[in-house]
Amino acid sequence: MTLGVEDRMAITELIGLHGHLVDDGELDRLEELFTPDVVYDATDLGHGALHGPAAVRDAARAMGEHGAVGHHVTNIILTEVSGDQVRARSKGIGTRADGTCGSVTYEDLIVRGAKGWRISRRKVAVRRRPSDRDQPSA
Template identity: 35%
Template sequence: MTLEEISDRLEIQELMVEYCYAIDTRDWDALDEVFTPDAVIDYTEMVGVKGTLPEIKAFLAQSMQVLRTTQHIISTTKLKIEGDHAYGKTICTNPMVLQPDGHVMVVGLWYRDEFVRTPKGWRISSRYEENCWRYNVPPGLLPES
């Protein structure tokens, strides 16, 4: 690996971490530093919505009110870098605690991402959440897989 590829990989990994922290701390505006302004974010398999960054930020702010807390845990990223574009698939395990009773559920998914190098660094230009498994999810809370 060249030093540039090592640097690119570290920057993309940091971008993925920033996404997790933005979601878990509910800092929706921090997502502006994670995604490109024209990003398409497709959560259809997981929560039944697909949209632009502003649409997804509004959706998250409203929909996550039913959750007391979340903890996005990412690992095992497979990354292919082609110049100023990159493609990745990353495992995420996400335990969530529901309001108000503290019910705990967990989902496993893959992030399938397209990244682009911008003047401000790497950003996600397209994200697709692919369902893998679900545990202890109350009936009707999430779309059927």
């Protein structure tokens, strides 16, 4: 089955909704993004693998002032796995309160269920300059 335009639009909006909910502090709406059994690999952010929307919500709240105040997603690439599963790769730019920015790559497995498309697996990979890759993380 070929992924249709409507599904592609719905998935792209799902990925974009993440930044809006987090930036607006609407963390109680994460079930609109994630499956109940989501695995959110935030190892690069210092949180390890988070299981379920509540764990993702708790980690976001724990970041407090250290988290980004603006989450922006771009360069979304969708690859169909099956009629009900899509892999998505996208770039994220986070703007911190002090004006500095960071970049991540999101690797998602997105599934279609009774409530529509939801992210069931997400790996957040922090992007570093090639010269920084040889340096130990702080």
